[in-house]
Amino acid sequence: xxxxxxxxxxxxxxxxxxxxxxxxxxxxxxxxxxxxxxxxxxxxxxxxxxxxxxxxxxxxxxxxxxxxxxxxxxxxxxxxxxxxxxxxxxxxxxxxxxxxxxxxxxxxxxxxxxxxxxxxxxxxxxxxxxxxxxxxxxxxxxxxxxx
Amino acid sequence: xxxxxxxxxxxxxxxxxxxxxxxxxxxxxxxxxxxxxxxxxxxxxxxxxxxxxxxxxxxxxxxxxxxxxxxxxxxxxxxxxxxxxxxxxxxxxxxxxxxxxxxxxxxxxxxxxxxxxxxxxxxxxxxxxxxxxxxxxxxxxxxxxxxxxxxxxxxxxxxxxxxxxxxxxxx
Numbered sequence: 234x235x236x237x238x239x240x241x242x243x244x245x246x247x248x249x250x251x252x253x254x255x256x257x258x259x260x261x262x263x264x265x266x267x268x269x270x271x272x273x274x275x276x277x278x279x280x281x282x283x284x285x286x287x288x289x290x291x292x293x294x295x296x297x298x299x300x301x302x303x304x305x306x307x308x309x310x311x312x313x314x315x316x317x318x319x320x321x322x323x324x325x326x327x328x329x330x331x332x333x334x335x336x337x338x339x340x341x342x343x344x345x346x347x348x349x350x351x352x353x354x355x356x357x358x359x360x361x362x363x364x365x366x367x368x369x370x371x372x373x374x375x376x377x378x379x380x
Numbered sequence: 381x382x383x384x385x386x387x388x389x390x391x392x393x394x395x396x397x398x399x400x401x402x403x404x405x406x407x408x409x410x411x412x413x414x415x416x417x418x419x420x421x422x423x424x425x426x427x428x429x430x431x432x433x434x435x436x437x438x439x440x441x442x443x444x445x446x447x448x449x450x451x452x453x454x455x456x457x458x459x460x461x462x463x464x465x466x467x468x469x470x471x472x473x474x475x476x477x478x479x480x481x482x483x484x485x486x487x488x489x490x491x492x493x494x495x496x497x498x499x500x501x502x503x504x505x506x507x508x509x510x511x512x513x514x515x516x517x518x519x520x521x522x523x524x525x526x527x528x529x530x531x532x533x534x535x536x537x538x539x540x541x542x543x544x545x546x547x548x549x550x551x
Contacts, residue, residue, distance in 0.1 A: 295530055296524035299529050300458070302454060333533055346426050348450055365541040370540050
């Protein structure tokens with residue numbers, strides 16, 4: 234499964250210029266988009282029941298991904314894109330590649346379908362994986378429970 | 381603290397699932413929502429890509445109402461877990477569900493707290509993830525700390541997700 238992400242990184246190496254292009258505006262169902270943001274656990278991030286971003290929340294994001302809570306990409310404007318597929322891997326529940334890259338900042342190319350208040354994303358290609366870049370633990374510790 | 385309160389609320393909910401409505405959490409944009417809908421594989425509903433049995437637990441599930449509304453079941457009543465384990469047995473079936481609809485302007489999600497097959501059937505708390513986990517791995521107080529995949533990922537990348545970066549000492 235990890236090979237999928239390695240392949241995606243190879244694509245990224247050849248597609249760096251593309252990755253820098255501005256994201257296409259979210260449009261009609263089935264629109265092709267590029268999205269850049271942090272992989273988050275949708276429940277904690279949306280509900281605000283705890284601080285839920287960056288290093289401080291990484292462990293909890295792993296818990297929630299393993300627990301089957303949907304994974305989303307949250308962009309800098311606060312939009313959530315719920316990921317339902319990555320390339321040919323249509324698993325979206327406790328999928329090991331998802332789990333391993335929780336909290337990473339990624340740039341992806343995919344198909345956007347909007348319905349009933351949700352932006353669903355079917356990822357075709359991961360253009361970049363910058364790893365965990367939001368260093369929030371100094372301010373927030375480890376959320377929740379402090380450890 | 382809110383997690384603790386949530387955990388207590390989940391336990392209370394599990395014990396009283398047949399007697400009371402959904403538990404409010406005080407989340408912004410939440411409202412108690414009880415409705416009847418068909419359990420669906422969300423990707424199937426969106427794209428017509430429909431493996432057998434809603435993907436056998438590999439795909440996110442949701443509710444499709446007669447009015448065409450599609451709601452993702454993002455959360456069940458087990459701490460840090462979704463509702464796929466609870467809903468998969470009802471793939472393609474119409475059931476009644478009670479929980480919290482969170483219509484955040486950024487995204488709408490649903491927390492399924494209890495389900496039943498019909499008005500004459502008992503409510504079932506959505507705690508099947510915990511039961512299934514313990515059947516596979518044994519008794520635990522915190523599945524999320526004992527889970528093998530969680531342990532593997534945290535052992536490799538650390539609590540903060542960056543190798544070699546130590547977490548701050550709790551105050």
